[in-house]
Amino acid sequence: MNNILEIKNLSFAYDNNNLILDNINFTINSGEYVGIVGPNGAGKSTLIKIILGLLKPTKGEVKLLGQNIESFNNWSKIGYVAQKAASFNSSFPATVEEVVSANLYPKIGLFKRIKKKHMEKVYEVLKVVQMEKYGKRLIGNLSGGQQQRVFIARALVSSPEIIFLDEPTVGIDIHSQENFYNLLEELNSKMNITIVMITHDIGMITKKANSVAYVGGKKLIVHNANSDIPLSHVLREIYGDEMHLLHHL
Amino acid sequence: MFEILQFGFMQRAIIAGIIIGILCPLIGIFIVLRRMSLIGDGLSHVALSGVATGMILNVSPLATTLIFSITAALAIEKLRKTYNKYAELSISIIMSCGIGLAVILVSLAKSINFDLFGYLFGNITTVLPSDLWIILGLGIFVVISIFLLYKELFYLAFDEEAARLSGVPIKAINLFFIILIAITITLSMRIVGILLVSSLMILPVAASLQIANSFKQATFLSILFAEISVILGIIISYYFELASGGTIVLISVLILILVLLIKAKKEVKI
Numbered sequence: 092m093n094n095i096l097e098i099k100n101l102s103f104a105y106d107n108n109n110l111i112l113d114n115i116n117f118t119i120n121s122g123e124y125v126g127i128v129g130p131n132g133a134g135k136s137t138l139i140k141i142i143l144g145l146l147k148p149t150k151g152e153v154k155l156l157g158q159n160i161e162s163f164n165n166w167s168k169i170g171y172v173a174q175k176a177a178s179f180n181s182s183f184p185a186t187v188e189e190v191v192s193a194n195l196y197p198k199i200g201l202f203k204r205i206k207k208k209h210m211e212k213v214y215e216v217l218k219v220v221q222m223e224k225y226g227k228r229l230i231g232n233l234s235g236g237q238q239q240r241v242f243i244a245r246a247l248v249s250s251p252e253i254i255f256l257d258e259p260t261v262g263i264d265i266h267s268q269e270n271f272y273n274l275l276e277e278l279n280s281k282m283n284i285t286i287v288m289i290t291h292d293i294g295m296i297t298k299k300a301n302s303v304a305y306v307g308g309k310k311l312i313v314h315n316a317n318s319d320i321p322l323s324h325v326l327r328e329i330y331g332d333e334m335h336l337l338h339h340l
Numbered sequence: 341m342f343e344i345l346q347f348g349f350m351q352r353a354i355i356a357g358i359i360i361g362i363l364c365p366l367i368g369i370f371i372v373l374r375r376m377s378l379i380g381d382g383l384s385h386v387a388l389s390g391v392a393t394g395m396i397l398n399v400s401p402l403a404t405t406l407i408f409s410i411t412a413a414l415a416i417e418k419l420r421k422t423y424n425k426y427a428e429l430s431i432s433i434i435m436s437c438g439i440g441l442a443v444i445l446v447s448l449a450k451s452i453n454f455d456l457f458g459y460l461f462g463n464i465t466t467v468l469p470s471d472l473w474i475i476l477g478l479g480i481f482v483v484i485s486i487f488l489l490y491k492e493l494f495y496l497a498f499d500e501e502a503a504r505l506s507g508v509p510i511k512a513i514n515l516f517f518i519i520l521i522a523i524t525i526t527l528s529m530r531i532v533g534i535l536l537v538s539s540l541m542i543l544p545v546a547a548s549l550q551i552a553n554s555f556k557q558a559t560f561l562s563i564l565f566a567e568i569s570v571i572l573g574i575i576i577s578y579y580f581e582l583a584s585g586g587t588i589v590l591i592s593v594l595i596l597i598l599v600l601l602i603k604a605k606k607e608v609k610i
Contacts (some may be wrong), residue, residue, distance in 0.1 A: 143505055167508035183373060184549055184558040193495040197507035202488040229553060240578050248507065 093121045094157070095253050095285050096142065101322060103134070103141060111137050113309035115151070121252065123160030123278045123288045126296030129306035138306060139255055143171065167198050170246030170254035170284075172239070174261050178236065181231040187241050188213050188226040194245045216247040220320055227281075234269025243274065253285040254278070260292065293326075304315045344578055348409065352472045353464035353574050353584070357513055358530045359479035360540070361570035365562035366486050366542030367387075367524045370517065372549070373497040379416065379518075380538025382431040383525045386438030387414035387534050391459050392445030401459075402474055402526060409522035412438060417518050462533035462585025475527045482520050482527075485557070489513060494555055531570070533585030540566060543592035549597040565595050 096119040103112040111134040117303060119125055129135050140146040142153055144160045153160040156168055183305075190211045192205055199209060217223040220240040225233065232242060239259055246254050260268045276299055278284045290296050296303055302315030305326070314320070344350045371377060390408030394401030409477050419430030446456060458466050467475070486493065492513050495503040504510045528537045544565035545558070552558035573588030580587075 096346040145501070146505075156574070164507070166505060169503045169505065171502060173499075173501065180373070183498055184555055185494075185498055186554045189555050190498065193491070193498060193503070196491045196495055196503075196507045199491070201492065201509075205491065227554075245502070327383070 095119050095121045095123075095155070096287070097154040098142070099152045099154075101141065101153065102149045103137060103146065104149050107270050110149075110309055112141075112306075112311070115311045117304060117311055117313065119253075119287060121285055122279070122283050123302065124275070124300045125288070125305060126293075126300040127287065127289045128291065128293050128296060128302040128303060133307040134309070135306050136257055137162045138311075139257055139287075139289060143169070143255065167249040168252045170194075170249070170251035172246050172254065172256040172259050174258045179230070181188060182209075183231060185230050186227055187217065187222065187230055187233070190241055191217060191248050194222045194248045198249055212248060213244075216244040217241075219247060219278075220244045234267070235263045236271065239263060239267075239271060240274070243278075247278070247284075251284065255289065256286070256288040258291065260287050260290065268295075275299070344575065348469075349465050349467065349603045350574075350578060352467040352469065354571065356472055356475045356527075357464075357531050357570040357574050358567065359475055360531050361567040362563055363479055363482055363524045364528055364537070364540040365544045366483065366559065367521055367567040368545045369494050369548075369562050370497050371521065371541055372545045374432075374500075377538070377542055378431045378435075379521060380427055381436070382416065382435040383409050383412055383522055384529070384534045384537050385435050386440065387457065387525055387529055387537075388442035389438055389445055391529070391534070392442060395449045396445065400470070400474075402471055402530075405529065406478075406523065406526045409526050410439075410519055413518040413522035414515075417515055426509045432600065457583070458533075459529060460533050460535050460585075462529075462531055462536060462577075462588070464577060464584045465532065466545065467530050471530060475530075478523050479525055482523055485516070485520055489516070493517065514569065517534045531574070531584055532588055536585040536589045539589040540569070540592065543596055544569065547592075547596040550599050550603050565592065569595060570582055573583075593610040 096117070098115055098117040101112060101117075102110065104110045115138075127135050127138065137146060141148050142155065142160070144163060153244040155163055157166055158165065159330065188210065192209060195205070195209050199205060214223055214226060217226060220243050222237065222240050222244060225237065227240075230238060233241065240260075242255075260271055261316065265270065272295060275286055275288070279286050288300075295304075302313055305312045305314060305328075308328070345354070368380075371379060385504060387405045390405030391401040393406035393408065397404065409506050416430045419433055420427050423429045449485050455463065455466065457463075492503070492508050495506070495508055496510060496513060499509050524541075528540065532540050544562045547565050548558045548561035552561055568586050569591040573591050574584055576582065576591075577584040577587040
């Protein structure tokens with residue numbers, strides 16, 4: 092398997108005295124499904140922002156698809172789904188097809204118009220997320236779960252190799268969350284898309300993901316089926332002694 | 341009614357009005373949706389300094405205003421990076437600077453025959469033949485630019501972070517867009533007036549957002565409402581000898597009220 096993401100000796104501080112991440116090493120292989128969990132303020136979203144080049148690390152190196160993030164330009168291979176509430180203005184007058192096609196714009200190129208073949212691609216990915224009937228509907232008129240499906244479609248439309256999701260199930264009802272996790276599982280297993288998801292739902296992510304990266308106390312500890320250390324030890328290390336893991340029924 | 345078209349100044353006012361009726365909402369829809377509404381006010385206050393400078397130097401106020409507005413737009417963009425956590429602060433700084441400079445320059449220009457009222461609130465008789473060519477040329481440039489960058493500007497307005505991550509060159513487009521705002525404000529000041537130009541960028545958009553079912557429809561309706569306001573405004577201001585800017589803006593307000601009432605009536609029926 093190829094390394095799709097490689098982080099070496101990464102440290103990050105918002106200012107000189109406030110070290111958030113200290114000397115982190117982390118690798119993700121093509122086709123993996125990785126969860127990133129940890130307490131609030133531990134640096135999960137900061138880590139994703141560094142990986143995507145939105146923040147510069149204080150020290151260390153990030154390579155995405157073999158390319159250094161500072162000179163990275165293969166953005167069509169990267170999908171990103173942000174927290175619903177933070178990502179858009181729900182009264183924005185945009186239809187589902189307008190939102191999804193937006194991620195094709197860099198591929199289409201500056202000064203060029205959307206063609207029929209691009210719209211066919213839009214409806215193809217809307218079908219994958221079972222939202223093809225909603226193409227002409229305003230995004231603000233959909234439920235939270237439907238909106239997140241549209242944002243997954245937007246990430247999928249440029250045929251990415253990896254999708255990053257930052258707490259995508261916040262504010263979504265339990266039933267829609269279940270469907271959402273099933274959809275991610277399908278994208279990972281059937282379309283071989285690498286999934287990297289920040290979540291607080293440790294119970295669900297330990298069931299679904301191949302491995303889980305625990306971020307806390309400035310460290311990152313990866314745990315998976317092959318790990319020698321028991322999960323309970325990792326959780327104590329990251330969350331402290333009060334942490335107990337409860338699985339969904 | 342068509343008798344007004346026999347006057348050269350009215351022909352120029354109507355042609356300039358039609359262009360401005362396209363430009364203001366076309367720029368305005370992106371300004372409103374990106375929550376940058378204050379920028380129109382900020383740049384228009386700087387535009388007044390440009391007008392006064394043109395008068396003092398005895399050169400075309402349209403040219404000096406264009407230079408002042410574009411410089412101010414670039415300064416806003418630069419300050420936006422310095423105060424990246426308080427984006428609106430950059431507009432307030434430039435607006436204060438613009439008003440201060442304008443007050444001094446207007447007081448210096450007092451002795452010159454200076455139609456301050458016309459520049460502040462719009463005067464249809466002030467569109468000179470040379471102005472019309474500038475409005476026509478730069479107006480077409482702005483419309484074509486927006487048309488060519490329409491999809492990227494849409495993505496920036498909807499979700500700037502996602503646009504950046506998909507590979508849209510946001511820095512270059514932001515810079516170019518702010519220059520287009522400065523050009524639009526300069527071209528609109530003869531008809532709508534410096535103090536009311538941002539209203540024509542915002543009110544038709546506010547009305548269209550109430551009823552639009554897509555971004556394309558919102559853009560089309562904003563232009564339609566602005567054109568109705570501008571053309572009716574110019575005609576009414578001619579017959580009743582009113583300031584054209586005020587008349588145009590009040591018609592825009594009436595359209596907004598009408599749209600809100602129709603929408604409320606429809607919602608009650610449902």
